Amino acid sequence: MVLTRWGIEAALASRTGSNTPIDPRIAQSHDALSRAIDESKLSRSFTKSELDLLGKPLGDWRPVEDLASQMLRWESFGTLLWAMRIINGLPKFYAHFPQEMLFQATAIVPAFPATVTSFVEYFDSGEGSKPEHIVTPEEMRNAVNTAEAWYWRARAQVVLDLKESLEGDSEDIKEARKKVPAALKSVMANLESALGQAAARALADGYIDEIVGDDFGVDGVAYKKVDDHGIRDMNDVAEHRLAALGWMAGRDWDFIKGEVPFIHPLGSLWTPQEDQK
Numbered sequence: 116m117v118l119t120r121w122g123i124e125a126a127l128a129s130r131t132g133s134n135t136p137i138d139p140r141i142a143q144s145h146d147a148l149s150r151a152i153d154e155s156k157l158s159r160s161f162t163k164s165e166l167d168l169l170g171k172p173l174g175d176w177r178p179v180e181d182l183a184s185q186m187l188r189w190e191s192f193g194t195l196l197w198a199m200r201i202i203n204g205l206p207k208f209y210a211h212f213p214q215e216m217l218f219q220a221t222a223i224v225p226a227f228p229a230t231v232t233s234f235v236e237y238f239d240s241g242e243g244s245k246p247e248h249i250v251t252p253e254e255m256r257n258a259v260n261t262a263e264a265w266y267w268r269a270r271a272q273v274v275l276d277l278k279e280s281l282e283g284d285s286e287d288i289k290e291a292r293k294k295v296p297a298a299l300k301s302v303m304a305n306l307e308s309a310l311g312q313a314a315a316r317a318l319a320d321g322y323i324d325e326i327v328g329d330d331f332g333v334d335g336v337a338y339k340k341v342d343d344h345g346i347r348d349m350n351d352v353a354e355h356r357l358a359a360l361g362w363m364a365g366r367d368w369d370f371i372k373g374e375v376p377f378i379h380p381l382g383s384l385w386t387p388q389e390d391q392k
Contacts, residue, residue, distance in 0.1 A: 116157060117165050118192060118218075119148055119225045121185045124176040137174075145173045147226035154228035155235070162369050184372070190355035191362075193217050198255070198363060199238060200248050205258060205356070207324075208265040209333045209341075209349050255363075257321070260383035262357040264322035266375065267313065267382045268331050268338055269350035271306060275339060278303040313384045322383070 123144050127137065152158055158166065168181060176182050193212030196202045201220050206212055224230045237243040250258075281292050295303075311329040318326050325332030333341055333349070341349070358375045362368045366376070379386040 116148065116152055116225065116231075117161075117168060117185060118188060120145075120169055121176075121182065121188075122218075123148065123173070124182055125186075127174055128176075128178065128182060142173065144226070151225045151228040151231055155231040157231065157235075162367075164369050187351045187355045189214050189217060190352050191359035194258075194356045194359035195363075196220055197258075198250050198359075199243065200250060205261075208261070208352050208356070209345065211348070211352065255360075259357075259360050259364075259378050260320065261322045262353055262360055263377050263379060263383040264313070264317045264320075265331075265349065265353040266357045266377070267384050268310075268317075269346075269353050271310060271313075272339065272346055272350070274299075274303055274306055278306070316384050320383070320388075 123141060127141050130137075152169065158169075161169065168176070168185070171181075189212055193202065194205065196217060197205050202216070221234055222230060223234050238248070242248065281288055281295070307329075314323070314326045314330055317323040317331060323331050325335070327333075327335065328337040328340070330337040330339055332338075333345070338346075338349070354372070354375050357378075358366075358368075358370050361370075361375065361378055364378050366378075377383075
């Protein structure tokens with residue numbers, strides 16, 4: 116429902132100018148969605164932040180805080196559909212779920228509340244509630260381990276970028292280096308070596324397909340050599356898939372960007388294999 120509202124708001128935001136009349140179909144879609152939420156009683160399952168978003172008048176979603184952030188939830192949504200065996204497999208962690216495929220996969224048509232009710236009942240007490248409609252513990256474990264590996268690599272890139280930004284002899288950079296905590300300095304000093312170890316472990320355990328330049332391979336390119344847009348994308352994909360997997364493990368659905376906790380305390384790359392149960 117939230118992603119449907121996202122689509123409506125995105126369509127509204129794509130108008131060529133603020134004075135462009137609202138397409139009647141957008142307003143009709145918004146009204147239909149509101150009715151579907153009321154009739155299906157799904158609002159009881161929404162988080163506070165979701166209720167706040169859905170309660171905003173049409174056109175009041177903010178470009179960055181609302182539209183951009185919710186767009187990334189497609190990765191969480193796709194992960195949930197995979198866990199319920201509605202779709203097969205998770206894309207690589209440098210590729211997005213196709214939004215159209217996810218939208219069609221549930222057979223939910225927000226304008227028809229009965230389709231929402233049917234979907235919920237199917238997985239609450241129907242065929243969808245049977246064990247064969249949920250991924251196996253082994254499949255879930257592999258998904259968690261892989262997501263943790265790619266999220267660790269994404270967070271490591273933040274430190275690498277910081278380290279690079281502190282290189283140089285200008286007075287400003289020298290002053291900035293003085294303010295770096297000792298623990299972080301130690302991490303920066305040892306991170307290149309840790310990357311090689313992490314890549315080797317990730318390849319051995321099947322979390323990545325290749326190593327390029329002692330780093331995670333991304334279609335033949337070392338992770339650190341991917342352009343800025345691609346690196347942001349990989350961070351977002353790993354973060355939102357891991358957040359969904361964490362929710363299935365009992366964590367909150369809402370999270371602060373950049374602060375998604377690992378499910379294993381140390382993350383899959385540094386947890387002994389015998390403890391990854």
